Amino acid sequence: MKAPQAKVAHGSRGPVPQGGAELPELRAGQSVGLLKELHILTRDGRLNQDSRRKLKQVQHLFQFIEPLLQELSEDGHSPTLADHGAGKSYLGFILYDLYFKALGRGHIYGIETRADLVERSRALAERLGFGRMSFLNLSVAESAQAGELPDHIDVVTALHACDTATDDAIAFGLLKRARAMVLVPCCQAEVAACLRQGKALQLARTPLAELWRHPLHTRELGSQITNVLRCLYLEASGYQVTVTELVGWEHSMKNELIIARYTGHKKRAAAERLRAILEEFGLEQALGVRFGLQGSSAAPAAI
Structure with a gap:
């Protein structure tokens, strides 16, 4: 029926x-x-209340993504979008329904590690006739080398990709020469763990270590530092970065929205400050390679 x-x-x-x-x-x-x-x-x-909260987040995110897609659809271009950590693919399906379906061209790739959710999304897309949607049972890191994906992706999204999966999504975007990235980070524990390891030494070295002496502050500061490093890395890689709230804090505590648009202007000052922050917090060894400061370039290939 x-x-x-x-x-x-x-x-x-x-x-x-x-x-x-x-x-x-x-x-x-x-x-x-x-x-x-x-x-x-x-x-x-x-x-219901939970569904209203989910819908509000996705609908609000659509308001940020739609102008990017409109710009990329000019002159008959077929925009491509990769949604990392897609889960049940709320975002991908709603983007297709509200934009790609009427456009009549373009493609959405949903990337998710849980095989049952991938199969469910494939079946739903087929049932709805959403023919320009593909779902891949891969981690974000694995997807960078997956043959099922094109060499270039226009828009990269990652809604609540946990811990380092957001960094993997950024690396994917740089590799795929993305014109835009829309990221909502979640559950960032890696930097907090690094801060805990050297806490006693840092307390003796600098009064700034009081910022992460208490465990709660360590977690919150670790999350803040992680997102600051991500933004600086994107700016050093030629992107203009905007940071804002996704929705009101009453709807989600994981609420920071990072929007990056490629301009080609690689900010040297951003790379220098990125290096300085890593050194100040003793994070060079743990994170230097990821942020392009040891043995790799901080800039993506030309777009």
């Missing part, structure tokens, strides 16, 4: 599922059937 189509309400309000109340969270023309398949909407077309 066909899923009921959404009616578009008059004015600025969102679509109305048949037999249900108005849902201002939905965009005009958005597929109610898809949202039911993703279990964002209940069978009777309603939202």
